[in-house]
Amino acid sequence: MEDGVAADGKSVLQGRYELGRVLGHGNFGRVHAARDLRTGRGVAVKVVAKDKLERAGMAEQIKREIAVMKMVSHPNIVELHEVMATRSKIYLALELVRGGELFSRIAREGRVREDVARRYFRQLVSAVDFCHGRGVFHRDLKLENLLLDEAGNLKVADFGLSALAGHARSDGLLHTACGTPSYVAPEVLGGKGYDGAKADLWSCGVILYVLLVGSLPFHEDNLMVMYRKMQRGEFLRPPWVSADARKLIGGLLDPNPSTRITVARLVETPWYQKPLPVLPPLNLKEPAPGATPDARRASSDDKLEPEVLNAFHLISLAEGFDLSPLFDQGRGVGRPSAGGVRFVTREAASSVVSRLESLVTGRGANMRVTKSGSRGVRMEAASRGRTGARLAVAAEIFSMAPSVLLVDVKKDGGDTMEYRSFCSEELRPALKDIVWASGEDTPRAA
Structure with a gap:
């Protein structure tokens, strides 16, 4: 390289x-x-x-x-x-945007004050309107793709699913269904074509809702149920959100794209026009010299503070929006798929990491821990597999409740067949005794 x-x-x-x-x-x-x-x-x-x-x-x-x-x-x-x-x-x-994802802030701290949300939202709309003026449609606007710099300013990232005006068909519409289900406009899923600018504005409405409410407006277990609610514009309007903000969100989350609010009308709304706050710079902690994730081994002495599992994580972890596999504790460590392996445990996070490290150590020089952090570890094979790529496995740890953790293991690189073999022959046997199965004592709050 x-x-x-x-x-x-x-x-x-x-x-x-x-x-x-x-x-x-x-x-x-x-x-x-x-x-x-x-x-x-x-x-x-x-x-x-x-x-x-x-x-x-x-x-x-x-x-x-x-x-x-x-x-x-x-x-x-x-x-x-x-x-x-x-x-x-x-x-x-x-x-280099050092403040991290806006998603992480909301997942960690919950909703923000309306004046703070207005500041982020106005910066988002400014960037989106600029893109639309140049015939660029993002098509994957979501909190995970919004970053914060040291001054707390918002930065739109990841244009991997973007489209240009020239990609529209003869009807003037885009037809590729893409994006993240909880943020995507209903017409994108409808299959009849959509205006990229209007679809982006729906996503902006979802983002504004999450900033003000702290949860997604549409987050059903079943994707079709969620889609029907999106088509009806059916979502909760909490009383703590001001009337002006609720009206603006309703205009953005209008399921009819022809009547959905435009940027020109949006910027004239009373809520948008209110003064902006001055935010203090973010308190960023720089890593210690030499403590690079790819250079040091994970240690059981590292302070592990798993993130609390919330609605955002449930949606991102659920396959096809069916949440039942996350809580099916009676089957032990799940059968590996290309998506991942999940299980629930009552062991401490440090114990889970130690078990994974022991598994890596048992492989000798064939595998090493290449990354560790507050949510788990990443393991990578030292040698290349049959496809020429190194097998990499990432394990993230989330707190579901006091003394109850969800461990999510995924293939992060390499061959799928090799990953399945690793999970079946090494990972599952090594972890089976720490899995919390249904029928055991119900965990109690500390």
Whole structure:
């Protein structure tokens, strides 16, 4: 990947970027914190494996994402600085946004004050309107794709599902159904075509609702039930949300796209026009030097504070919006699929991590822990499998209730058959004695 080594031993990409810690992993690669050697500024370098893109049929999509990001330079959109490529990889040097996802803040702290929500929402609308003015439709607007910088300003990210006006058919509409179900407009799922700008505004309405209420407006276990409620515009309107805000949300979550509020009308509404608060800078904790996730092993002594499992996590973890597999505790560790393995335990988070580390240690030099954190570990094979890729398994730990944890294990890279074999032959036997099965004592609150 890299073509040099700096004096301090760090990898240098094409003589331009000094790569640091791994910020995260995706389906097709990973993202590094990095330093631009020419300017000294911090950047994020997204490393994408071409072979993974081609196998998944996503090569055209990454090209589109790059083309779109070059078109949308805006203060509230993550900036693409530079694109580089080799035979095997594509490198995107992006603006480094240090404040994390807005989703994480809401999941951790709950709803925000209306004046704070207004500040975020106005920045979101400014970015979205800018995109629409250039014929760009995001199509996957959600809290996970909204980042915060050090000053607390919102940045729209991830244009991987975006479309251009030129992609519309002869009827002037887009027809590809895509996006995240809880945020997607009903007409997108209807199959008859949709206006990309109006669909984005529906998603903005969902985001505003979550900011003010702390939960999703549409979040049924069954996707078809949820879709019918979306078609009817049927959602709760909590009394603590002001009348002006409720009216604006109703205009955005209008199931009829022809009468849904437009940006021109939206910016004239009383709620939108109210003064904005001045927010203090985010209190960001920089990692200790050398404590890079990909360089250190997970330790049982690390302080583990699993996130509390909430509605956001339930929806993201549920397959096909059927939540029953999450709570089917009588079957032990679930059968592995391409999606993952889940089980409930009453063991402490540190004990679960220790068990996973012991499993890795038992493999000798064949597998190592490459990442750890407050929610679990990531394990990666040292050698490549039959498809030429390294098997990687990520385990996240969530708190369901006092003394009850949900462990979610997923394939994070490599061959699916090898993953299934690892789960069946090694993971399940190693963890079966810590699974909490139905029929055991009901856990009590501490």
